[in-house]
Amino acid sequence: MTPSDLTPHIERGLADLRDLVTLESVSAQGRMLPETAAFVTRLLEAEGFTVCEYPGEVAPVLVAEAGEGPATLLIYNHYDVQPEDPLELWDTPPFALTERDGRLYGRGASDDKGEFASRLAAVRAVRERHGGRLPLRVRWLIEGEEEVGSPSVERFVEKHAEELRADGCWWEFGSIDPEGRPVMYLGLKGIMCVELRCRVADSDLHSSLGAVVDNPLYRLARAVASLRDETGRVTIPGFHDDVREPSPADREAVARVPGDRESVRGTYGVTRPLATGAAYHERLNLHSVINVNGWGGGYQGEGSKTVLPAAGFVKLDFRLVPDQDPARVLALLRSHLDAQGLGDVEIVELEAHQKPARADADHPFVRACVEAAREAHGTDPIVNPSSGGSGPMHPFGAFLGVPCVALGIGNVGERVHAPNENILREHFGKGVAFGAALLERLGRGLG
Amino acid sequence: MTPSDLTPHIERGLADLRDLVTLESVSAQGRMLPETAAFVTRLLEAEGFTVCEYPGEVAPVLVAEAGEGPATLLIYNHYDVQPEDPLELWDTPPFALTERDGRLYGRGASDDKGEFASRLAAVRAVRERHGGRLPLRVRWLIEGEEEVGSPSVERFVEKHAEELRADGCWWEFGSIDPEGRPVMYLGLKGIMCVELRCRVADSDLHSSLGAVVDNPLYRLARAVASLRDETGRVTIPGFHDDVREPSPADREAVARVPGDRESVRGTYGVTRPLATGAAYHERLNLHSVINVNGWGGGYQGEGSKTVLPAAGFVKLDFRLVPDQDPARVLALLRSHLDAQGLGDVEIVELEAHQKPARADADHPFVRACVEAAREAHGTDPIVNPSSGGSGPMHPFGAFLGVPCVALGIGNVGERVHAPNENILREHFGKGVAFGAALLERLGRGLG
Numbered sequence: 001m002t003p004s005d006l007t008p009h010i011e012r013g014l015a016d017l018r019d020l021v022t023l024e025s026v027s028a029q030g031r032m033l034p035e036t037a038a039f040v041t042r043l044l045e046a047e048g049f050t051v052c053e054y055p056g057e058v059a060p061v062l063v064a065e066a067g068e069g070p071a072t073l074l075i076y077n078h079y080d081v082q083p084e085d086p087l088e089l090w091d092t093p094p095f096a097l098t099e100r101d102g103r104l105y106g107r108g109a110s111d112d113k114g115e116f117a118s119r120l121a122a123v124r125a126v127r128e129r130h131g132g133r134l135p136l137r138v139r140w141l142i143e144g145e146e147e148v149g150s151p152s153v154e155r156f157v158e159k160h161a162e163e164l165r166a167d168g169c170w171w172e173f174g175s176i177d178p179e180g181r182p183v184m185y186l187g188l189k190g191i192m193c194v195e196l197r198c199r200v201a202d203s204d205l206h207s208s209l210g211a212v213v214d215n216p217l218y219r220l221a222r223a224v225a226s227l228r229d230e231t232g233r234v235t236i237p238g239f240h241d242d243v244r245e246p247s248p249a250d251r252e253a254v255a256r257v258p259g260d261r262e263s264v265r266g267t268y269g270v271t272r273p274l275a276t277g278a279a280y281h282e283r284l285n286l287h288s289v290i291n292v293n294g295w296g297g298g299y300q301g302e303g304s305k306t307v308l309p310a311a312g313f314v315k316l317d318f319r320l321v322p323d324q325d326p327a328r329v330l331a332l333l334r335s336h337l338d339a340q341g342l343g344d345v346e347i348v349e350l351e352a353h354q355k356p357a358r359a360d361a362d363h364p365f366v367r368a369c370v371e372a373a374r375e376a377h378g379t380d381p382i383v384n385p386s387s388g389g390s391g392p393m394h395p396f397g398a399f400l401g402v403p404c405v406a407l408g409i410g411n412v413g414e415r416v417h418a419p420n421e422n423i424l425r426e427h428f429g430k431g432v433a434f435g436a437a438l439l440e441r442l443g444r445g446l447g
Numbered sequence: 448m449t450p451s452d453l454t455p456h457i458e459r460g461l462a463d464l465r466d467l468v469t470l471e472s473v474s475a476q477g478r479m480l481p482e483t484a485a486f487v488t489r490l491l492e493a494e495g496f497t498v499c500e501y502p503g504e505v506a507p508v509l510v511a512e513a514g515e516g517p518a519t520l521l522i523y524n525h526y527d528v529q530p531e532d533p534l535e536l537w538d539t540p541p542f543a544l545t546e547r548d549g550r551l552y553g554r555g556a557s558d559d560k561g562e563f564a565s566r567l568a569a570v571r572a573v574r575e576r577h578g579g580r581l582p583l584r585v586r587w588l589i590e591g592e593e594e595v596g597s598p599s600v601e602r603f604v605e606k607h608a609e610e611l612r613a614d615g616c617w618w619e620f621g622s623i624d625p626e627g628r629p630v631m632y633l634g635l636k637g638i639m640c641v642e643l644r645c646r647v648a649d650s651d652l653h654s655s656l657g658a659v660v661d662n663p664l665y666r667l668a669r670a671v672a673s674l675r676d677e678t679g680r681v682t683i684p685g686f687h688d689d690v691r692e693p694s695p696a697d698r699e700a701v702a703r704v705p706g707d708r709e710s711v712r713g714t715y716g717v718t719r720p721l722a723t724g725a726a727y728h729e730r731l732n733l734h735s736v737i738n739v740n741g742w743g744g745g746y747q748g749e750g751s752k753t754v755l756p757a758a759g760f761v762k763l764d765f766r767l768v769p770d771q772d773p774a775r776v777l778a779l780l781r782s783h784l785d786a787q788g789l790g791d792v793e794i795v796e797l798e799a800h801q802k803p804a805r806a807d808a809d810h811p812f813v814r815a816c817v818e819a820a821r822e823a824h825g826t827d828p829i830v831n832p833s834s835g836g837s838g839p840m841h842p843f844g845a846f847l848g849v850p851c852v853a854l855g856i857g858n859v860g861e862r863v864h865a866p867n868e869n870i871l872r873e874h875f876g877k878g879v880a881f882g883a884a885l886l887e888r889l890g891r892g893l894g
Contacts, residue, residue: 085746208766209835210738268652317751
């Protein structure tokens with residue numbers, strides 16, 4: 001397919017994206033999820049898909065199917081987004097797709113509405129070329145709970161394995177590096193999100209009583225400080241026991257990932273890197289990590305207030321690697337805090353756990369993705385054994401036996417999960433081209 | 448003076464307090480300070496005081512004088528209050544004095560508008576008894592910056608020493624214990640309030656980057672955890688070097704302070720006391736302490752958000768004892784953080800420092816206060832060498848050479864600096880009676 005064949009489909013896809021961004025589908029806050037599912041359903045039905053809607057824990061799960069051919073492609077996306085706050089740091093309204101200097105800004109522009117819209121545009125282009133039919137079977141799983149840990153997906157994939165069976169799964173994200181090379185990921189870290197809470201009194205006290213009443217924020221600080229060391233290595237006893245050492249092949253693969261460390265540092269003004277040079281991608285892609293997402297408690301206004309807070313909280317996420325198990329890590333965290341004399345620090349699980357997953361780079365579907373990427377981008381993709389991010393990839397390997405390949409339209413400065421989330425217009429077009437190339441290639445069989 | 452002589456003055460004083468509480472004189476936020484100073488001036492002028500208003504750093508400083516006699520009493524109060532937040536935890540509006548079950552609720556009901564109003568009512572009663580004149584000289588220093596660390600007072604007292612010269616100073620607060628015994632304080636801790644800040648990037652990042660970018664909240668947690676130990680003892684090297692060991696007399700005095708530990712624990716639902724039994728008052732009144740007042744950073748909303756925060760902050764206060772110097776403690780804190788590898792954690796001073804102070808229990812003015820308290824309360828006062836709280840007491844000893852005695856109307860459940868601040872109506876009346884007794888006694892000379 002020539003680039004000019006795709007132009008109208010790219011424009012149509014951007015129009016879809018503009019509509020999708022206006023839908024404030026924040027799953028953490030339960031906003032506009034059924035409405036967004038219904039809109040996505042209409043978009044898919046218009047392209048000949050049969051769509052089934054199933055109830056999820058907080059949002060509907062959609063399974064769509066269309067086409068017939070020698071291969072079956074499963075696509076996984078999500079229609080929910082992260083909360084938009086802090087609102088004051090957005091340069092333009094988060095729920096209005098806004099173009100500036102070749103970039104399109106908005107919550108979900110990249111994660112994951114931009115990915116979905118570019119793939120739908122690719123489906124349209126291929127259907128048009130084939131006289132209104134798809135030369136392969138496309139199955140599409142689209143959920144609305146990804147940003148709250150996909151609590152429904154593990155059980156859903158197990159239960160609906162027959163409907164979802166495929167030769168391979170195109171995962172919901174991916175990126176294109178500043179040199180125009182697509183970056184492929186064959187795995188994801190697991191994740192566990194918790195809140196630590198501590199309370200020492202019914203109400204705030206005058207801070208002079210700090211001499212005789214313990215301080216909940218001190219106790220939480222001690223808890224946080226005990227979880228890792230200066231280098232970022234997790235120090236919870238037993239945490240590393242189940243870590244499968246990265247294979248030499250995985251190590252070689254991450255060593256071949258070109259360094260975007262400096263561009264990341266420059267883009268975000270990072271002042272305190274934990275890894276540079278060769279260690280960067282090994283840590284980002286293959287090591288587990290604990291992160292503090294936020295904390296609050298006591299007086300946060302202007303100036304000072306000499307108060308002893310009654311209570312405080314800390315939000316944490318744990319990013320896990322094969323074969324760490326979130327349930328076991330949760331138990332280790334509890335034992336660790338107890339052993340530190342912090343038995344009164346409560347652990348509240350914030351969302352469903354996700355197990356880590358990694359696919360085999362030699363699978364024919366992975367090779368087909370590499371070839372389609374080379375064709376669409378005119379350059380070899382960078383193949384990364386795992387992303388630093390997380391998602392519900394584990395059940396796809398466990399219950400469907402398919403490799404998941406993440407290839408998409410993200411960029412180094414995309415600010416996913418943060419204010420001013422964006423994509424490059426050019427990358428959206430490249431994403432449509434890759435999708436079309438992958439569908440055409442699979443339409444000729446997996447070989 | 449008989450109790451019935453005082454009744455109309457008590458009611459008039461409560462009416463003054465009701466008016467004062469409606470004035471939202473929050474110094475940390477610069478709210479309604481000149482208006483409140485003007486209202487206080489009118490109240491004093493109505494009782495024959497000559498009032499001079501001087502500019503302070505954030506609010507006017509008032510010096511009032513009235514009367515003539517064998518002794519001069521200096522009274523110190525403040526007309527500013529703490530911020531009212533968290534507003535949702537108030538059972539009634541913070542800026543409307545509301546009576547329930549013998550208690551009067553409102554911001555400043557105790558600290559310090561209730562104290563001021565009860566003393567003004569005592570002045571009225573004594574004036575009336577003496578045919579409209581006071582039998583002693585009363586000098587009154589009333590500032591509006593106490594809740595932000597009294598940045599003007601040290602220099603003001605030094606500069607205006609001649610205008611403020613007196614035989615003794617009646618300090619702005621004090622309390623009455625559940626058995627009806629007045630609790631006197633002869634000293635205050637020093638205080639230093641700071642904010643620790645850490646920033647690692649220009650904007651929030653996706654938390655997967657926590658594998659390769661350090662976390663500002665972890666760094667702040669490590670800083671906080673390094674400042675004290677499990678028992679509450681400060682662990683900054685050199686911090687204790689300048690602490691003057693409490694004298695045997697001070698230790699005996701605090702040992703004689705009856706235990707209100709259990710009532711404090713019960714009233715506030717305290718679950719984690721740092722000291723019980725004999726250690727309670729020794730720590731509360733004679734030991735220095737670090738307290739975490741509040742912290743913020745990253746995502747604080749519902750559920751989770753997998754973000755690596757760009758920055759965070761922690762607010763701290765240090766309560767110091769003689770002869771610790773806030774400026775030296777600040778320098779020690781900086782050196783300590785640097786030595787911990789936390790040179791990037793910024794220290795921001797939030798308000799002026801205050802040095803600790805303690806008076807001599809044998810001074811004739813202290814004895815006069817003890818006797819007036821015995822007369823008004825019908826029981827011996829509890830004499831405490833120091834409060835656990837802070838205030839600008841140091842310059843009164845250093846530049847005026849007078850002892851400061853805190854005696855007032857607070858109660859164990861007063862919730863000063865917190866939601867539902869309150870006084871007992873009965874204590875307000877006792878405060879008026881004590882004030883009248885002290886003025887009468889000093890009107891007969893210090894003996």
